[in-house]
Structure formats: structure tokens, C-alpha cells
Amino acid sequence: MSTSLFDSVLYRHLWGTDEVRELLDESRKLQAWLDIIAVLAEAQAEVGIVPQDCAQLIREHADVSLLDIDEVAHQTRATGHSTLGLIRCLQQVLPERAREWVYFGATVQDITDTWFATVMRSISDTVERDLSSLESEALRLAEQHRDTIMCGRTHGQPGLPITFGFKAAVWASELRRHRDRLREGRIRWEVVQLGGALGTMEFWGDSALPLLLAFAQRMRLSVPDIPWLTARDRIAEFVTLLAMVSATIGKIGQEIYQLQRPEIGEVHEPRTPGVVGSITMPHKINPEISEHLVTLSRLVRANASTALECILSEHERDGRSWKSEWVVLPEACQLTCVAMKLGIDLLRGLHVNAHRMKHNVIARGGYVLSAPALRLLAGAVGKHTAQQMIYDATMKGQRDQCTLIEALLSDSRVRRHLSAEDLATVTEAHSALGLAPHFVDRVVGAAGQEERKKADDN
CATH class of the missing domain: 1.10.275.10 (Fumarase/aspartase (N-terminal domain))
Known part of the structure; x- marks a missing residue:
């Protein structure tokens, strides 16, 4: 076992x-x-x-x-x-x-670091493939729910309305930037290591540079400007990128984890018959996938911390650095790749409850629309004066359990400038979305344009 x-x-x-x-x-x-x-x-x-x-x-x-x-x-x-x-x-x-010709003049890191370069090449291919799938699923949700109104939340509390498509577009945009980082970084970490004892290649004399070129060509890797025995930034950059990828996936998981709480109930992850949430509370359906994505992300970020420590190498060889990488690089690869796989499953099977999203906006009694009311009143009395007036009215209104409009009209200072008709024009959820649908279109459109360009280039 x-x-x-x-x-x-x-x-x-x-x-x-x-x-x-x-x-x-x-x-x-x-x-x-x-x-x-x-x-x-x-x-x-x-x-x-x-x-x-x-x-x-x-x-x-x-x-x-x-x-x-x-x-x-x-x-x-x-x-x-x-x-x-x-x-x-x-x-x-x-x-x-x-x-006598085996390993002639080479040292451990010439072999193991070159292997690391091939591992990073293979994992980069996998990460690119799965990030592309993750982005596609996020883009699909963004486009499908471009106009699906929900509560935006700041500090865990309901704020202005947004659309679920806007939230998904933020995810897609972030995933796209990770794909850009991956593409830009590969040239730095997909390089051979060949330096001999101290990285000077002295063992091979006048044949050293031709050897370096021939070795790199045969390995289908690039030639570094200088051997990197104690320059561990390549590994650190790669593992840090994996940490960033897994952090984004963990963020998506954490968001879905929160939004599927029954008291919110706006989404839930795919449910498989026979999966048991609790052996003592049979009614429970646990957020297994989204929860695990947060766990995986924490571990990869911990790996990245160790990889960054490895940059602090001493002299011309330091086993404390590169031997630590023997642990953190494989772990980070495994954890990130399974996070991407589970993330794809999560977004692909995600159930979005648009009715509950709308209900949660309505259930706030209009208070999530205080900002449009503030904007309207600010035109009459100034922004900061209006903010204080609406703050006073909304605090009292929530204590008295009345609606936003009722709270504002009960304040004589507000009523002096705004009528019920005025407030009705700005307390409709669709009027408070700002550019949310436009930003969804921008993200979806830019992704489509980029993919068409890649297809034409190929």
C-alpha cells in the first residue's frame, strides 16, 4: 500500500x-x-x-x-x-x-535539470490544453448568462446588481492571461542544462560550445545564455505560474462553494447519483469539487513558496536548492493538473439558478440599488452630501424593515429633491448594470478574435 x-x-x-x-x-x-x-x-x-x-x-x-x-x-x-x-x-x-564514455564530463544537474526542462515542456502542453478548455467553459457561461441578473457582493455582502455572465467573464479573462504567461515563459524554462562540474564546460575544451548546441538540438530544447546550476529562477517561475493557475481555479471553486450554500442557492456543482455528503446527515449534498479545488490551490501555493526559496543558492552548486525542487515540482504538476481537470468538470456541469439569482436581488428590498439613487440625488445636492443623506435613510429603513423607496421618501431631505417617479426610474435592476453586459461582449469577442488569429497562423 x-x-x-x-x-x-x-x-x-x-x-x-x-x-x-x-x-x-x-x-x-x-x-x-x-x-x-x-x-x-x-x-x-x-x-x-x-x-x-x-x-x-x-x-x-x-x-x-x-x-x-x-x-x-x-x-x-x-x-x-x-x-x-x-x-x-x-x-x-x-x-x-x-x-568509459558514459556521462563523459557531465554532472548530475546536466541530466536532472535537462529532464526537468522536458517535464516542464510536457506539463506546459497539458496546462495550455486544459487552460484552453477551462477558458472555453467560462466563456460559454459568460455568453449564456450575459444578462442573468444577480447580486454582486463586496466584503461578503450584497452590493449592486451584476450579471452572472460578468462574473464568468472575469474568470475567463484571468484564465486567458495565464495562457499568455505560459506562452511567454516557455522560452525561458524549456532550455537544456549542460555545464559540467561548475558550469564552465571546461572538461570539453574547444568542443564545449558546439557540444552545447548539438545537445540542445537533439533534446529539442533551447540553448541557455549561460549554464544555470545555481540559477533556479526558471523552476521558480514555472512553479509560481502553476500556483497562479491553481489559485485562479481555487478562486472559482471558492466562489461556487459560497454561492451554492442553500441560503444563497444561486448555483450548484454537478451532482452524481450515489455520491454521499454525510454518513450521519443523509440530507446533505456537499460541495466536493469546489471545496477540493481550494485545497489543491493551497498546496500548490505552498510548493511555489519553496520553489522561490530555492533561488537562494550558494556559490556554484547548492544541493539544498535543486534537491528541494525534486519534491515541489512533481507535486505542483500533479496538483495543478488535477485541479484543471476537476475545474473543467465543475464549470461544464455547473447548474445556474437564474430564478434564485433574481429572487435574491428582489429580496433585498431594493437596497442593492442605493448607488443609482445616490447618483441621481448627487446631481441636486452634491455627491458627498447625497451619500450622507442616503446613508441615514437606508440605515433607518433597514432597521424599520421597509423598502429602499419607502426609506428614501420617508426622509424629508431626500423627498425635497426626488419624487417616487424619479426613484422608480433608477431602482430597476437592469438600469444599474452599468457596462457589465458590454464587458462580457468584450471578453468573449477578444477571445474569439484571438482564436481565429491562431487558426489563421497555423
Whole structure:
């Protein structure tokens, strides 16, 4: 039985995806490391450092199925070195003439950091795909509910009316910016690591720069301007982006978590027959998805905090930094990717109760429309004087449990400037939406234009 939730038979569906789990599986990781070792040998052969036939033999034998993994583990523990156990076991299966050319002049981070770059490349593809789906679902809700009136809320309390489409458009716009950040950042973190002992590449002499270029081309990664043994900003940026993505998804989950409380009842997440909310209170239907999105977000943000700490590296190599990343990067990838998957399910199956949204606006007795009344009165007495007058009237009106119009007309100062007819013109919910529908159209239109441009470019 696994001790990790990521691999738990019972719970792993909540903490990762099979797609990412396969990518990060230890056997898959070791094979990736072996592939990088083989690519390095081929690049070294290309520039005349390693004999061509030995590079070919290394490629042919760089197969994890040929190695005794228990012996790899034993050698790793015995040497106290991260990759020497793997190297020794690879040497054992190689013909003797190729053994001395394995890992020629390279160091641990040349292999493991280059692997990280390939992981970030693969995860970036996944994040882009799923962010696109999330944005599409948010855009669909925005367009569908462009004019669905609901209470806007500030500090947890009802404010002016907005539309649910406006709320969803805010989500979509934020998700779009994460896609932009992802696209802009990939050029920085999808780069090889090849520096040798201290990053100077001195071991390879005059062949160093041609080797760097050949290695990068074969790995389908970019060439860094300088080896990044202690420059951990690439990993930190990537994990921080994952934290931002998961934070947005967590924010959406938190909003839906709150709005589906029965006393609000404006939305509810998709419900699956047979799912039990409580074994002691059978009536309960818990917000399982939206709640879990907040949990996942908290954990990824914690990973990002550690990744940022890793930037503080000492001298030219510091295991305290890059070994911490061995924990936080895989965790952040798993947690973010499952958050995106669950977020897509949440928005795709979200039930929007437009009737309850309208009811909650009406149930406020018109007080959510105090701002339009303030604007109207301000034209007669000035904004700040009007604010005080309406404040006094609304505080008294809410204590007396009367409507907004009744409260305003009961104040002689307000009544001196505004009639019931005047107030009726501004206390209709549709009149207080401002540019909410327009902003929905802008977000939906901009997204459509961007996607058409991408399609034309392709």
C-alpha cells in the first residue's frame, strides 16, 4: 500500500492525473535520464568527443528494462550520489569499450535539470490544453448568462446588481492571461542544462560550445545564455505560474462553494447519483469539487513558496536548492493538473439558478440599488452630501424593515429633491448594470478574435 496520496489506490484520483503520474513515474523518469545520457553521448560523438560506435552502444543499452533497479538503488545508497548508481549499472550492461564514455564530463544537474526542462515542456502542453478548455467553459457561461441578473457582493455582502455572465467573464479573462504567461515563459524554462562540474564546460575544451548546441538540438530544447546550476529562477517561475493557475481555479471553486450554500442557492456543482455528503446527515449534498479545488490551490501555493526559496543558492552548486525542487515540482504538476481537470468538470456541469439569482436581488428590498439613487440625488445636492443623506435613510429603513423607496421618501431631505417617479426610474435592476453586459461582449469577442488569429497562423 502506498504511503503517498499521489499513488494511493483509494485517493489518487483526487491528487493527480494518470497522464502526469505516468510522466513522473520513477521507471519513466529513469528511462528519461538514460535517454538524456544517450543523447549526450550522441551529441559528443557528433562533435568528436566520444567515438561514434560507443555513442551508438550507449544508445542501444540505455534501456531501463536492462538494468537491475534494486542494484541501482543499492549503489545509489552506497555511493551517496544521486546518479552514480544508475551510471554504474548502465556500465555493467555495456560492452567494455563503451563504458568509459558514459556521462563523459557531465554532472548530475546536466541530466536532472535537462529532464526537468522536458517535464516542464510536457506539463506546459497539458496546462495550455486544459487552460484552453477551462477558458472555453467560462466563456460559454459568460455568453449564456450575459444578462442573468444577480447580486454582486463586496466584503461578503450584497452590493449592486451584476450579471452572472460578468462574473464568468472575469474568470475567463484571468484564465486567458495565464495562457499568455505560459506562452511567454516557455522560452525561458524549456532550455537544456549542460555545464559540467561548475558550469564552465571546461572538461570539453574547444568542443564545449558546439557540444552545447548539438545537445540542445537533439533534446529539442533551447540553448541557455549561460549554464544555470545555481540559477533556479526558471523552476521558480514555472512553479509560481502553476500556483497562479491553481489559485485562479481555487478562486472559482471558492466562489461556487459560497454561492451554492442553500441560503444563497444561486448555483450548484454537478451532482452524481450515489455520491454521499454525510454518513450521519443523509440530507446533505456537499460541495466536493469546489471545496477540493481550494485545497489543491493551497498546496500548490505552498510548493511555489519553496520553489522561490530555492533561488537562494550558494556559490556554484547548492544541493539544498535543486534537491528541494525534486519534491515541489512533481507535486505542483500533479496538483495543478488535477485541479484543471476537476475545474473543467465543475464549470461544464455547473447548474445556474437564474430564478434564485433574481429572487435574491428582489429580496433585498431594493437596497442593492442605493448607488443609482445616490447618483441621481448627487446631481441636486452634491455627491458627498447625497451619500450622507442616503446613508441615514437606508440605515433607518433597514432597521424599520421597509423598502429602499419607502426609506428614501420617508426622509424629508431626500423627498425635497426626488419624487417616487424619479426613484422608480433608477431602482430597476437592469438600469444599474452599468457596462457589465458590454464587458462580457468584450471578453468573449477578444477571445474569439484571438482564436481565429491562431487558426489563421497555423
